[in-house]
Amino acid sequence: MHIRPAGAIDADxxxxxxxxxxxxxxxYPLPQDMRRDDALAHWFQPAHEVFVxxxxxxxxxxxxxxxxxxxxxxxxxxxxVANCGYVTAPRATGRGVARAMCLFSFERxxxxxxxxxxFNLVVATNQAAVHLWQSCGMEIVGRLPKAFRHPTNGYxxxxxxxxxxxxx
Amino acid sequence: MHIRPAGAIDADxxxxxxxxxxxxxxxYPLPQDMRRDDALAHWFQPAHEVFVxxxxxxxxxxxxxxxxxxxxxxxxxxxxVANCGYVTAPRATGRGVARAMCLFSFERxxxxxxxxxxFNLVVATNQAAVHLWQSCGMEIVGRLPKAFRHPTNGYxxxxxxxxxxxxx
Numbered sequence: 180m181h182i183r184p185a186g187a188i189d190a191d192x193x194x195x196x197x198x199x200x201x202x203x204x205x206x207y208p209l210p211q212d213m214r215r216d217d218a219l220a221h222w223f224q225p226a227h228e229v230f231v232x233x234x235x236x237x238x239x240x241x242x243x244x245x246x247x248x249x250x251x252x253x254x255x256x257x258x259x260v261a262n263c264g265y266v267t268a269p270r271a272t273g274r275g276v277a278r279a280m281c282l283f284s285f286e287r288x289x290x291x292x293x294x295x296x297x298f299n300l301v302v303a304t305n306q307a308a309v310h311l312w313q314s315c316g317m318e319i320v321g322r323l324p325k326a327f328r329h330p331t332n333g334y335x336x337x338x339x340x341x342x343x344x345x346x347x
Numbered sequence: 348m349h350i351r352p353a354g355a356i357d358a359d360x361x362x363x364x365x366x367x368x369x370x371x372x373x374x375y376p377l378p379q380d381m382r383r384d385d386a387l388a389h390w391f392q393p394a395h396e397v398f399v400x401x402x403x404x405x406x407x408x409x410x411x412x413x414x415x416x417x418x419x420x421x422x423x424x425x426x427x428v429a430n431c432g433y434v435t436a437p438r439a440t441g442r443g444v445a446r447a448m449c450l451f452s453f454e455r456x457x458x459x460x461x462x463x464x465x466f467n468l469v470v471a472t473n474q475a476a477v478h479l480w481q482s483c484g485m486e487i488v489g490r491l492p493k494a495f496r497h498p499t500n501g502y503x504x505x506x507x508x509x510x511x512x513x514x515x
Contacts, residue, residue, distance in 0.1 A: 204423070204424060207423075207424075208421045208422045208423045208424045208425035208426065209422065209423050209424075210422070210423045211423075253376045253467075253468065254376045254377065254378070255372075255375075255376045255377050255378045255379075256372060256375075256376045256377075256495050256496045256497070256498075257376035257468055257494055257495050257496070257505070258376065259496060260491070260494050294493065294502075295491075295492070295493065295494060297491065297494070299421075299467070300421065300425055320489035320490060320491060320507070321488035321489020321490075321507050321509075322488060322489075323428070323463075323465065323488060323507075323509050324463070324509070324511060325462065325463065325511065326425055326428050326463060326465070326509075327424050327425050328424045328425070328427060329424070330424075334462075337425070339488070339489050339491075339507055341489075341491050341492070341494075343492060343493065
């Protein structure tokens with residue numbers, strides 16, 4: 180697997196990754212009935228630098244096993260904090276795709292001059308994600324009670340995660 | 348003092364409140380050299396419901412002693428969490444303006460169906476604000492190390508504050 184910047188040519192492959200996440204509605208605050216064009220416009224919004232994780236043996240739309248965006252989480256005095264959103268294809272879970280994307284995003288964020296990474300809303304029921312991000316050095320800095328409406332569990336907590344990317 | 352929705356007629360008065368905050372650069376992640384038109388466009392962006400606190404004895408631009416916006420902090424599954432930004436005129440500090448705006452915003456947020464209020468970035472050096480929001484029921488849920496670049500203190504922590512607005 181390798182990770183590279185995404186382009187318009189990747190739209191089909193990225194949509195195949197995003198659609199199951201959007202329809203499930205369990206991890207991202209996106210409308211469950213969001214349409215392909217709106218979802219891709221959201222993912223590729225101007226402030227987002229988008230990447231794909233691909234299976235190098237089969238470079239077709241089907242070979243995209245994950246995607247993420249990197250952006251500034253805020254502006255001006257808080258513009259040195261980055262934010263990412265990562266999605267792995269359901270068929271590719273358990274293969275280290277999310278970890279590889281996360282570690283890649285830290286490097287890319289450092290290259291761009293960001294000094295920290297913040298995840299604003301990790302749904303607390305998504306324990307696998309919380310643990311994975313912790314193993315990548317992200318720390319739980321806070322818990323937002325009932326901040327996410329889960330389609331089957333109702334109002335559940337969300338976790339704010341954060342880490343510095345530089346030492347000085 | 349009373350609080351009412353803001354309109355275009357309030358632009359001068361709101362700018363008189365915003366400009367000292369923007370030029371100081373110590374509390375909001377806005378460029379210190381931000382121009383009047385850009386600042387007002389930011390404050391009145393479509394997703395913001397804007398209010399002013401006015402001195403009822405002198406309803407002129409000079410009588411605006413504070414302003415705040417109310418918006419959804421996120422979308423879809425997290426769209427029930429509100430967010431506000433409040434600014435008090437320097438000449439009006441210590442008179443309960445910020446507290447009145449905060450309590451008013453909770454009521455307005457409830458009216459609009461929001462179930463919680465979140466402040467994403469309270470600069471930790473702004474201890475007066477942290478204490479004031481706590482006295483209004485906001486709780487510190489997390490601390491983001493070095494998340495804000497203070498113009499004189501360098502990188503300082505930021506506080507995430509949150510409260511539920513409904514009991515059920």
